[in-house]
Amino acid sequence: MKVLGIDIGGTSLKGAPVDTKTGEVLAPGHRLETSARLSPADMGAALARMAAHFDWKGPVGVGFPGVVQGPYLRTSANLHPDFVGLDAAAEFERIVGAEVSLVNDADAAGLAEATFGAGRDVKGAVLMLTFGTGVGSALFIDGLLYPNSEFGHLKKDGQSWEKFVSGAAKERRGLDYPAWAADVSEYIRELEDLVWPDLVIAGGGISADHDKWFPHLKIRSRIVPAQFRNDAGIVGAALHAARAL
Numbered sequence: 001m002k003v004l005g006i007d008i009g010g011t012s013l014k015g016a017p018v019d020t021k022t023g024e025v026l027a028p029g030h031r032l033e034t035s036a037r038l039s040p041a042d043m044g045a046a047l048a049r050m051a052a053h054f055d056w057k058g059p060v061g062v063g064f065p066g067v068v069q070g071p072y073l074r075t076s077a078n079l080h081p082d083f084v085g086l087d088a089a090a091e092f093e094r095i096v097g098a099e100v101s102l103v104n105d106a107d108a109a110g111l112a113e114a115t116f117g118a119g120r121d122v123k124g125a126v127l128m129l130t131f132g133t134g135v136g137s138a139l140f141i142d143g144l145l146y147p148n149s150e151f152g153h154l155k156k157d158g159q160s161w162e163k164f165v166s167g168a169a170k171e172r173r174g175l176d177y178p179a180w181a182a183d184v185s186e187y188i189r190e191l192e193d194l195v196w197p198d199l200v201i202a203g204g205g206i207s208a209d210h211d212k213w214f215p216h217l218k219i220r221s222r223i224v225p226a227q228f229r230n231d232a233g234i235v236g237a238a239l240h241a242a243r244a245l
């Protein structure tokens with residue numbers, strides 16, 4: 001099955017057609033700059049522009065940076081508040097004119113890695129963490145996803161951990177890799193005490209620079225970079241749609 005995978009991020013949309021049997025990205029990815037202030041209707045229009053770029057009429061899988069239950073969005077920590085409570089699948093289907101299925105963006109990235117990437121054939125507890133605008137998480141046991149784990153919102157000093165350790169937080173706080181890695185270590189150690197992962201997979205744009213920060217981590221678990229790098233969200237959104245639609 002071929003599905004257009006789209007990853008909604010804090011500052012851009014990324015998309016590409018994906019062969020869901022193999023996880024192969026079938027065309028060079030396309031990126032559209034967006035703003036965190038886009039309303040659901042404007043986001044729908046951006047999704048339609050992405051589909052038009054690929055002249056796409058088939059099914060569309062969308063990764064969204066918030067809790068997703070069926071067609072409904074339940075949270076929107078870094079995007080417009082009007083997404084909360086929305087039947088986004090229906091709204092986006094209306095605007096895009098194609099079948100749309102939704103999944104949490106980090107769950108999407110994790111699905112790609114668990115199926116075809118760094119977590120393929122790994123037994124036990126696998127924790128995917130994405131470090132981007134926010135911090136996303138996806139938890140797997142023997143390859144099966146526990147959805148909407150939302151570990152970026154565990155609290156440190158009364159604030160979500162993502163405010164300290166996301167890729168955006170690293171920039172905002174002006175931290176170099178060793179200083180940022182010290183905070184990421186503290187964060188992962190807290191997660192280790194809660195879910196005892198056998199493997200941690202690090203994703204998000206900053207995972208491409210893993211050789212600059214993995215050596216500074218002081219954690220128990222084995223950690224590896226996402227194999228799909230920044231395409232994990234696109235591939236996983238397509239995989240989820242192939243299973244759901």
Ligand code: BGC
Pocket residue numbers: 064065066067075077078104105106107130132133134135136137150152153162
């Ligand atoms: C959201 C998560 C999302 C993560 C990464 C968090 O703020 O609550 O749902 O996976 O950001 O985008």
